[in-house]
Amino acid sequence: MQDNYNATQRNIDTWLFFTLFRSRLWLLDQKWSYPGGFTEAKRGQRAKGLARYLLNSVLQLGPTFIKIGQLSSTRSDLLPAEFVEELSTLQDRVPAFAASKAISIIEKDLGRPISQLFASFDQRPIAAASLGQVHRAVLFSGEEVVVKVQRPGLKQLFDIDLNNLRILAEQLDKGDENRDFKGIYQECATVLYQEIDYLNEGRNADRFRRNFRVDASWARAPKVYWEYCSPRVLVLEYLPGAKISDKARLQAAGLDLDTIARRATEAYLIQILKHGFFHADPHPGNVSVDTRTGDLLFYDFGMMGEIVPDVRTRLLDVFYGVYRKDTDQVLRALVALQVIKPTGDSLSLRRAINYFIENLSRQAERQETIQAIGEDLFAIALDQPFRFPATFTFVLRAFSTLEGIGKTLNPNYRFNEVAQPYAAELLQLQDATGARGGAALLEQVQQQASELGAAAAAMPLRIRRIEATVAQLETGDLKLRVRVLEGERADRRAGVLQMATLNTVACMGLLNVGTMLAINSGGPGAAAAVATGGMNLEGPAALCLGLSAVFGVLVFRGLKRVQRLDKFEKEIKG
Numbered sequence: 420m421q422d423n424y425n426a427t428q429r430n431i432d433t434w435l436f437f438t439l440f441r442s443r444l445w446l447l448d449q450k451w452s453y454p455g456g457f458t459e460a461k462r463g464q465r466a467k468g469l470a471r472y473l474l475n476s477v478l479q480l481g482p483t484f485i486k487i488g489q490l491s492s493t494r495s496d497l498l499p500a501e502f503v504e505e506l507s508t509l510q511d512r513v514p515a516f517a518a519s520k521a522i523s524i525i526e527k528d529l530g531r532p533i534s535q536l537f538a539s540f541d542q543r544p545i546a547a548a549s550l551g552q553v554h555r556a557v558l559f560s561g562e563e564v565v566v567k568v569q570r571p572g573l574k575q576l577f578d579i580d581l582n583n584l585r586i587l588a589e590q591l592d593k594g595d596e597n598r599d600f601k602g603i604y605q606e607c608a609t610v611l612y613q614e615i616d617y618l619n620e621g622r623n624a625d626r627f628r629r630n631f632r633v634d635a636s637w638a639r640a641p642k643v644y645w646e647y648c649s650p651r652v653l654v655l656e657y658l659p660g661a662k663i664s665d666k667a668r669l670q671a672a673g674l675d676l677d678t679i680a681r682r683a684t685e686a687y688l689i690q691i692l693k694h695g696f697f698h699a700d701p702h703p704g705n706v707s708v709d710t711r712t713g714d715l716l717f718y719d720f721g722m723m724g725e726i727v728p729d730v731r732t733r734l735l736d737v738f739y740g741v742y743r744k745d746t747d748q749v750l751r752a753l754v755a756l757q758v759i760k761p762t763g764d765s766l767s768l769r770r771a772i773n774y775f776i777e778n779l780s781r782q783a784e785r786q787e788t789i790q791a792i793g794e795d796l797f798a799i800a801l802d803q804p805f806r807f808p809a810t811f812t813f814v815l816r817a818f819s820t821l822e823g824i825g826k827t828l829n830p831n832y833r834f835n836e837v838a839q840p841y842a843a844e845l846l847q848l849q850d851a852t853g854a855r856g857g858a859a860l861l862e863q864v865q866q867q868a869s870e871l872g873a874a875a876a877a878m879p880l881r882i883r884r885i886e887a888t889v890a891q892l893e894t895g896d897l898k899l900r901v902r903v904l905e906g907e908r909a910d911r912r913a914g915v916l917q918m919a920t921l922n923t924v925a926c927m928g929l930l931n932v933g934t935m936l937a938i939n940s941g942g943p944g945a946a947a948a949v950a951t952g953g954m955n956l957e958g959p960a961a962l963c964l965g966l967s968a969v970f971g972v973l974v975f976r977g978l979k980r981v982q983r984l985d986k987f988e989k990e991i992k993g
């Protein structure tokens with residue numbers, strides 16, 4: 420990693436990576452591309468190789484991509500599972516930068532020589548991460564602190580990389596109307612720029628610390644020494660502890676692992692449900708345990724999620740709707756949350772939600788993991804106009820990380836068990852007050868009363884359902900919608916398949932021509948180049964191969980879309 424980035428070189432490296440990765444990803448599911456025939460084992464091998472390539476490229480491309488890789492490490496809606504898994508190992512694999520550089524940044528930003536700022540400053544960092552590194556120091560008052568210093572040149576690097584990523588997102592958006600890649604890009608850009616503003620991180624740390632001082636003294640965050648801070652330097656109270664995943668150290672300290680696992684989950688539930696302000700990056704490196712007291716210590720407040728009260732109420736509506744298996748309520752709340760766009764035709768959405776609710780209760784019975792539930796949710800949403808806001812994916816990510824931590828500490832840990840009392844409390848609250856105050860409760864009661872009517876109240880539920888269905892049939896609503904949707908989907912599938920076939924022909928033709936040109940254009944040396952696996956990639960040959968790759972990407976997209984359409988069709992037909 421370097422401090423001065425050459426924009427042209429960076430653009431070439433980035434686009435080469437995008438093109439190669441997408442072409443190899445496309446080839447992964449092309450059965451004809453497997454010499455000696457396709458087998459699942461061969462595909463698995465190839466996928467593993469590609470996942471390693473992705474990881475190495477991300478590490479080579481540096482901070483922007485490492486951060487985005489970390490952010491994507493639970494987005495199974497964006498990347499296949501093998502890749503997501505490999506990306507989750509991105510933590511803690513970044514080299515430190517020279518202490519002299521760190522010191523010069525501190526001196527420049529704080530305007531004084533290091534010897535006047537700290538009584539002592541440890542040149543060896545205690546941690547180095549993608550965006551910064553952490554040194555220990557002692558203030559003249561005797562207080563022990565850590566000094567977090569940002570890697571040099573990050574702003575400039577983000578500007579170049581995010582521009583490329585924006586162009587990529589715009590291109591991807593054109594091929595997939597259901598995924599909002601531009602929106603995802605926008606969220607990543609916001610998070611990244613926020614993360615390199617250490618003053619913002621300091622404010623977050625203060626807010627987090629104050630919230631917990633009131634609610635649970637066993638969850639702590641370091642104090643900020645504001646007079647030593649700048650956008651690139653953050654000085655915090657030194658809070659040493661053992662990593663929450665370091666089972667051996669926690670046991671050696673005589674701590675009860677089950678209590679720690681529970682506390683970690685409870686601390687999150689409190690943040691999400693009560694404070695509406697939560698640590699969005701709870702990987703084990705960011706949560707430690709005070710070995711003397713068992714208190715949880717949180718670090719790194721660069722990425723926080725915020726759930727404003729209004730959104731929290733709607734999330735509770737979703738939660739409550741799922742609990743009561745009320746598809747309409749879930750649909751209304753999701754529209755209000757802007758997770759889905761309101762369309763005139765909500766039947767297929769209703770079915771997808773219904774499927775999810777049913778599946779969720781089966782998963783809860785089978786005690787499936789949060790991660791499995793999240794993956795399932797993304798899979799159902801694949802061909803629907805869903806748009807998951809960043810907050811939502813952060814919450815899901817936080818919970819699946821916590822579940823992983825919990826299981827490491829105690830194999831019998833069950834997220835549900837810890838969350839249940841909170842869920843029960845919330846549902847009672849919603850039952851009693853609607854969690855929205857008296858006026859809203861009254862409105863809800865009135866609405867229910869008019870829906871039921873005096874006679875309907877005495878009628879068995881099934882008869883009322885039949886009556887509602889008949890009413891829909893009478894208006895032609897039900898019959899028409901089902902037919903149109905299924906017909907539309909079949910048409911769409913055929914169209915996509917046709918385009919994919921045409922693109923395959925173009926891709927293969929160009930690949931053949933390009934390969935021939937590459938072999939023939941280099942004269943006698945070319946044979947040797949081919950024999951060694953290299954080719955003469957210049958002029959027309961490069962053009963043909965480049966175009967072939969473009970068509971390849973289009974085929975890949977088309978087939979992916981067909982796969983999604985089939986999957987969705989299967990799911991809603993049950």
Ligand SMILES: Nc1ncnc2c1ncn2[C@@H]1O[C@H](COP(=O)(O)OP(=O)(O)OP(=O)(O)O)[C@@H](O)[C@H]1O
Nearest residue numbers: 546548549550551553641655656657658704718719
């Ligand atoms: N206040 C503190 N007291 C003791 N150790 C700390 C403190 N703050 C950070 N650390 C140590 O430094 C490590 C890195 O800190 P932090 O996560 O804040 O850096 P970062 O650059 O934001 O990392 P990342 O990019 O992985 O999010 C922590 O895992 C922890 O071990």
